[in-house]
Amino acid sequence: MADTEDITGWREELEVFEESEEGKSYFRQHLNDRETDLPFDVVLELADLMLKHKELRDAVRQRTEFRAFLKTRPDLTNDDDEFWEKNPLDASETLEEFMA
Numbered sequence: 001m002a003d004t005e006d007i008t009g010w011r012e013e014l015e016v017f018e019e020s021e022e023g024k025s026y027f028r029q030h031l032n033d034r035e036t037d038l039p040f041d042v043v044l045e046l047a048d049l050m051l052k053h054k055e056l057r058d059a060v061r062q063r064t065e066f067r068a069f070l071k072t073r074p075d076l077t078n079d080d081d082e083f084w085e086k087n088p089l090d091a092s093e094t095l096e097e098f099m100a
Contacts, residue, residue, distance in 0.1 A: 024077055025074075028074055028076075029074070049098075055094060056094065056095070056098055058091070059088070059091035059092075059094040059095050059098075060091075060095065062088035062091035063088060063091050063092060066086060066087060066091075069086055
């Protein structure tokens with residue numbers, strides 16, 4: 001059980017966990033598990049903007065397809081060339097700029 005009173009060395013422990021098979025498996029499984037705390041009307045407004053603008057719509061589609069691909073390849077990590085070949089970095093940048 002983790003000691004929650006003394007967190008000295010947590011960064012080193014996290015680094016070791018990230019490099020372990022258990023850690024890689026955990027982060028692959030939960031990398032894209034995100035919940036939103038946005039109010040529903042804000043979500044609707046964002047969705048409306050994304051549907052109106054082809055560039056945003058395409059970026060969302062590409063990111064969604066990539067996430068679906070990752071679910072079919074749980075063994076794939078960001079150390080693999082295929083991960084970066086399939087990763088729509090331009091789409092991610094577009095969405096990041098839009099959300100900033």
